[in-house]
Amino acid sequence: MTVSPDHGHAIEVRGLTRRFGTFTAVDAITFDVAAGEVFGFLGANGAGKTTAIRMLIGLLAPSAGSARVAGFDVSTEAEQVKRNIGYMSQRFSLYEDLTVRENITLYGGIYGLSDGAIAERMASLVERLDLGRDLDTRVKSIPLGWKQKLAFSVAVLHDPKVVFLDEPTGGVDPITRRQFWELIYATAEQGTTVFVTTHYMDEAEYCDRVSIMVDGRIAALGTPAELKARFGGETIDDVFVRLARPGAAA
Amino acid sequence: MSSRTGGRVRAPRLPSALGAFVRKELHHIVRDRQTLAILLLMPLVQVLLFGYALRTDVRDLRVAMVDPTPDVLTVRLRNRLESTPRFRVVSTATSTALLEDQFQRRVADVALVLPTSFADGLARGDRTPVLLVTDASDPNSGTTMQSYVRAALADFESDLSAPGRGPVRIQVASRMRYNPTLESANLFVPGLIALVLTLVSALMTAISLSREKEQGTLEVLLVSPLRPWQIIVGKVLPYLALGFAITCLVLLAARVVFAVPLRGSLTLLLAESVLYTIVSLSLGVLVAARTTSQRAAMLGALVGTMMPTALLSGMIFPISSMPGWLRPITNVVPARWFIVIARGIMLKGAGLGILWHETLVLAGMALLLLVAATRSFHARLD
Numbered sequence: 165m166t167v168s169p170d171h172g173h174a175i176e177v178r179g180l181t182r183r184f185g186t187f188t189a190v191d192a193i194t195f196d197v198a199a200g201e202v203f204g205f206l207g208a209n210g211a212g213k214t215t216a217i218r219m220l221i222g223l224l225a226p227s228a229g230s231a232r233v234a235g236f237d238v239s240t241e242a243e244q245v246k247r248n249i250g251y252m253s254q255r256f257s258l259y260e261d262l263t264v265r266e267n268i269t270l271y272g273g274i275y276g277l278s279d280g281a282i283a284e285r286m287a288s289l290v291e292r293l294d295l296g297r298d299l300d301t302r303v304k305s306i307p308l309g310w311k312q313k314l315a316f317s318v319a320v321l322h323d324p325k326v327v328f329l330d331e332p333t334g335g336v337d338p339i340t341r342r343q344f345w346e347l348i349y350a351t352a353e354q355g356t357t358v359f360v361t362t363h364y365m366d367e368a369e370y371c372d373r374v375s376i377m378v379d380g381r382i383a384a385l386g387t388p389a390e391l392k393a394r395f396g397g398e399t400i401d402d403v404f405v406r407l408a409r410p411g412a413a414a
Numbered sequence: 415m416s417s418r419t420g421g422r423v424r425a426p427r428l429p430s431a432l433g434a435f436v437r438k439e440l441h442h443i444v445r446d447r448q449t450l451a452i453l454l455l456m457p458l459v460q461v462l463l464f465g466y467a468l469r470t471d472v473r474d475l476r477v478a479m480v481d482p483t484p485d486v487l488t489v490r491l492r493n494r495l496e497s498t499p500r501f502r503v504v505s506t507a508t509s510t511a512l513l514e515d516q517f518q519r520r521v522a523d524v525a526l527v528l529p530t531s532f533a534d535g536l537a538r539g540d541r542t543p544v545l546l547v548t549d550a551s552d553p554n555s556g557t558t559m560q561s562y563v564r565a566a567l568a569d570f571e572s573d574l575s576a577p578g579r580g581p582v583r584i585q586v587a588s589r590m591r592y593n594p595t596l597e598s599a600n601l602f603v604p605g606l607i608a609l610v611l612t613l614v615s616a617l618m619t620a621i622s623l624s625r626e627k628e629q630g631t632l633e634v635l636l637v638s639p640l641r642p643w644q645i646i647v648g649k650v651l652p653y654l655a656l657g658f659a660i661t662c663l664v665l666l667a668a669r670v671v672f673a674v675p676l677r678g679s680l681t682l683l684l685a686e687s688v689l690y691t692i693v694s695l696s697l698g699v700l701v702a703a704r705t706t707s708q709r710a711a712m713l714g715a716l717v718g719t720m721m722p723t724a725l726l727s728g729m730i731f732p733i734s735s736m737p738g739w740l741r742p743i744t745n746v747v748p749a750r751w752f753i754v755i756a757r758g759i760m761l762k763g764a765g766l767g768i769l770w771h772e773t774l775v776l777a778g779m780a781l782l783l784l785v786a787a788t789r790s791f792h793a794r795l796d
């Protein structure tokens with residue numbers, strides 16, 4: 165993990181709040197993510213994870229508070245934020261009726277890469293994922309595990325400063341998940357900050373730091389070891405259950 | 415860090431980003447063979463259907479003549495009717511006794527009952543009464559048949575009226591003015607273009623956009639540096655091209671199969687079609703923005719655009735015969751204006767000088783809807 169010399173934090177969140185009518189989905193959360201860090205963003209369904217992530221990637225305007233992503237304010241500099249982030253949604257985000265090559269070319273083009281850069285990255289991506297034979301196969305007919313690895317590779321095709329992964333490993337087998345995390349580490353090593361939400365608590369152990377969201381607030385934040393020590397659990401799973409259980413005080 | 419700066423995205427180069435998006439959209443269209451085939455074939459099938467099956471003009475009208483006092487003049491009238499392929503005189507009787515039976519056995523559609531001493535009356539210049547009995551069990555064709563015979567009678571009269579003599583007593587139905595042969599294909603084709611363009615642009619855009627919404631790819635596009643208007647333009651351009659191709663196809667088919675005239679400028683007609691397509695496309699985008707599934711978008715587009723186009727545009731049912739409260743409502747149906755334009759150009763040879771009002775309305779609608787469609791994308795973000 166290398167910390168960027170030019171600025172300390174890839175993500176700075178200060179009192180970020182989102183209300184829907186009288187319901188407060190995200191309640192004044194504050195945290196920082198260092199450049200090059202793999203940051204796990206955990207929380208039960210309905211805890212406000214998705215709302216928070218949507219504010220950070222500029223899909224949703226905050227009701228109060230502020231957030232800076234890749235050095236830009238999400239409220240006032242949304243366009244610059246968009247250029248400097250990658251995003252992989254929990255729903256599969258490639259076009260099934262396009263080939264692998266066409267998907268890569270499309271996203272390269274959308275992010276303004278030159279034809280030369282696209283060809284170069286496609287070659288290295290194909291080598292890394294061993295996709296050579298499937299380059300002209302339509303995405304719908306390649307296995308789910310590969311699809312997800314491909315979706316991740318496409319999300320970081322333009323070398324974003326920060327990549328947001330919203331439950332990227334849903335529904336894939338443990339071996340593929342393991343491979344997926346190897347891709348995440350490789351990306352982080354090159355200096356890209358990884359912001360990942362997950363339901364799999366074993367994956368939380370892979371993160372540099374994790375936060376656990378409960379009812380719109382951040383109930384705990386620290387390295388997996390710190391959290392286990394502080395809340396007294398064998399695994400992050402224990403910590404999570406303790407915090408997220410109804411009635412549990414943070 | 416240094417290894418990444420080379421590929422860092424700066425401002426997305428607009429043409430290439432948009433180009434990549436349009437290419438992808440074309441891939442979608444071409445890959446979906448079934449839909450594409452339907453889109454290209456359906457207009458042709460519709461041209462044939464509307465041209466042949468749905469025609470309201472009547473051919474081979476069987477006329478029963480009742481002529482109590484046959485003479486040169488009544489024979490001349492009879493010959494006149496027979497000389498056109500539209501009429502066939504099935505019987506000539508001296509009394510009306512057989513008429514009831516003929517109608518019941520459906521051997522006659524129209525009975526033309528002349529008075530006694532028809533020729534004398536005409537010669538004196540009197541108002542000569544003629545009774546026209548029509549089998550109106552189908553009111554639509556009944557009216558049509560009646561107006562045909564009236565027209566034939568009027569022709570006959572003007573033939574007889576030598577210069578400076580004999581007044582004209584029967585009025586010609588004004589509906590025939592620009593469509594003297596009463597070819598319904600001529601009237602249907604402009605409406606058909608509107609219907610097909612609505613289908614391709616509004617329905618297909620709504621479906622394809624809501625598909626991206628449903629599959630989650632729209633979210634990825636919205637997070638990308640593409641601006642909402644670029645996404646809309648990228649979505650809309652390929653369908654604009656498809657709509658243009660289909661318009662040409664329908665025009666060609668109408669010309670080859672039914673010899674539908676194009677009296678005005680082809681360029682103007684195509685330009686107006688593009689304008690109308692933009693209106694429909696924007697409607698499709700709006701429908702997709704307001705719905706959450708492909709199915710809902712399809713229903714929305716059908717009910718919101720296809721139905722008004724088919725029913726309220728004057729394509730099939732004349733606006734003038736609608737109830738008074740409904741008529742103002744047709745003004746918000748874009749197809750209503752486009753059909754006036756298309757009919758004007760194709761049948762009357764009208765130019766922009768005459769059709770500027772309708773064109774302005776369409777252009778206003780296009781502007782308004784485009785802005786609304788782009789807004790509806792921004793609205794999603796709050």
